[in-house]
Amino acid sequence: MEPLPLKSQGLSTHTTPYFDLRSEPNETNPRQEGKRTCEKDFFAHNGDIGFLQVKRQRTSQLPTILDEESAARFRPYQEKQWRDQFQKLIQYKLKNGHCCVPHSYSKDPILARWVKRQRYQYKKFSDNNPTSTMTTRRIQELESIGFIWQSHASAWLEKLNDLKVFKQRMGHCNVPSHYPENASLSTWVKCQRRQYKLNTSGASSSMTLERCRVLQSLSFVFEPQLSK
Numbered sequence: 001m002e003p004l005p006l007k008s009q010g011l012s013t014h015t016t017p018y019f020d021l022r023s024e025p026n027e028t029n030p031r032q033e034g035k036r037t038c039e040k041d042f043f044a045h046n047g048d049i050g051f052l053q054v055k056r057q058r059t060s061q062l063p064t065i066l067d068e069e070s071a072a073r074f075r076p077y078q079e080k081q082w083r084d085q086f087q088k089l090i091q092y093k094l095k096n097g098h099c100c101v102p103h104s105y106s107k108d109p110i111l112a113r114w115v116k117r118q119r120y121q122y123k124k125f126s127d128n129n130p131t132s133t134m135t136t137r138r139i140q141e142l143e144s145i146g147f148i149w150q151s152h153a154s155a156w157l158e159k160l161n162d163l164k165v166f167k168q169r170m171g172h173c174n175v176p177s178h179y180p181e182n183a184s185l186s187t188w189v190k191c192q193r194r195q196y197k198l199n200t201s202g203a204s205s206s207m208t209l210e211r212c213r214v215l216q217s218l219s220f221v222f223e224p225q226l227s228k
Contacts, residue, residue, distance in 0.1 A: 073135065082138070085114040090145055099147045100158045118142060122149050156211070159188040163218065173220045196222045 074082070088111050093099050105112040122139065124132035148154045162185045167173050179186040192207070192215060199205035215222070 074133075085111060086141065089115065089147075093145055096161070098157060098161060099142075099145060100154045100161065102158050116151075118147070119149055119151055119154075159185060160214065163189070163220075167218060173215075173218055174224065192220070193222055193224075 088108065089099060089101070092101060092108075092111065099115070101108075101112050101115045103112055103116060118134070118138075121132050121134040125134035125139070148157065162182060163173055163175070166175055166182070166185065173189070175182075175186050175189045177186060177190070192211075195205045195207040196212065199207040
């Protein structure tokens with residue numbers, strides 16, 4: 001399949017001339033299939049500045065495990081601990097606009113570990129592991145506030161949010177190669193450009209059409225050497 005012009009997808013071409021759809025899931029590229037399907041559940045373009053809406057996953061597609069009432073499954077203090085962290089996550093989202101608590105969240109490392117644990121327990125639940133502390137009710141509650149289960153998608157969104165903050169401060173997305181204030185963001189930006197280049201050359205890449213759309217909506221420059 002030939003690379004398609006972005007304008008054919010309803011996108012501007014001023015920063016990104018082409019996007020190769022050949023890396024979309026298909027029989028010849030099985031390595032990409034799981035991630036592409038996953039991200040299409042998560043990403044929805046909203047507005048002209050690239051904010052993300054998190055689509056709620058269908059709980060009807062989850063494994064059919066009997067969801068016992070919390071009172072029967074957990075001791076009162078255990079349920080209270082879960083509720084306390086859930087309320088803290090809600091407050092985090094109200095303040096930050098998302099539920100992607102970084103692993104290294106120094107302001108509340110307990111919340112960061114709790115978020116990580118929910119993903120771990122969700123995986124056990126999905127694998128029909130009876131030792132999982134995840135329940136259908138908890139899944140529904142977490143999804144209702146836009147919780148993202150897949151850690152790789154969450155990590156990508158964390159950096160996207162960092163990029164938005166950078167743009168709000170600086171007025172552009174051109175994070176310097178040497179940026180001590182947030183060195184990982186600088187590395188991430190370079191990675192997005194590299195993955196975009198791999199994609200347009202037909203190689204295996206983590207760049208998806210959804211990610212490309214969101215970055216372009218922020219006026220992200222994929223090929224800075226061509227914009228000079």
